[in-house]
Amino acid sequence: MGNAELRSIHVHPVKALRGFSPREALVEPWGLAGDRRWVLIDDGGKVVTQREHPRLALAAAELLPGGGVRLSAPGHDPLTVAVPEPVTTVATEIFGTKVDAVPGPDTAHIWCSDYLGSAVRLVHMDDPATRRPVDPAYALPGETVSFADNYPLLLTSEASLDALNSLVAQGDHPDEGPLPMNRFRPNVVVAGTEAWAEDDWSDVTIGEVAFRVAKKCGRCVVTTTDQGTAERGKEPLRTLARHRRIDGKLVFGQNLLPRSTGTIRIGDPVRILA
8 A cells, every 4th residue: 555645636616516626735624725615505595516406517616816716607707706704694504404604795696596597696614613513423523524515525546436437337337437536526536556445444644634534425416427518327326336335325435534734735645544
């Protein structure tokens, strides 16, 4: 495992939208700096993702200095949105948990609603240190997370994707493979490991930053969404159901919680401590 290294980094400023892949990123206690600090909500305050609107895959969010975002989408002029002042907050529901968030400007609501053809609002998490605790079943007291699904970072490995694609090629829908890593929307991708080695990790370091492995990542319908076309298929869920059903979940990747902060860089060594 001595040759394991960080192959790529992925930051998604707006949950469910396309992000970007920097050469380095700051790890904060609640995730990569700028990752999933913004999210779309419906009229009832419920978070909107590619689960309901696969077309979100075609929209992109660029992170701007200071935490603002530049939105772009097919058929729409780009829109720059600054971080809103936390004068008021709105109750935002993410997976059954209520989180206070700061609404963006009306221009953002109009732009996003027009693109989706559905009424949505763009909101921002102003204080990730206090707004949303991590599931206490897997977290230490005081650990928090942004608008990521449940945990600060998601790790996947190239070897596991290669193994999964081999299984897809042998399955009922081989024409849907090979699948790219962006189907799984990870934060960090590791190279130089054995397939599925990450299943057994509990403590790792990436460069100078230490992480605790929280739990395996159960996958949803978003993984069946082509991130370049927004079209849906059967894979990888069909193959994961046959070969990677663990504790009732279809798993791929590991959720991480930072033990420390610092900057990670492509090429950093990945060390498995336990």
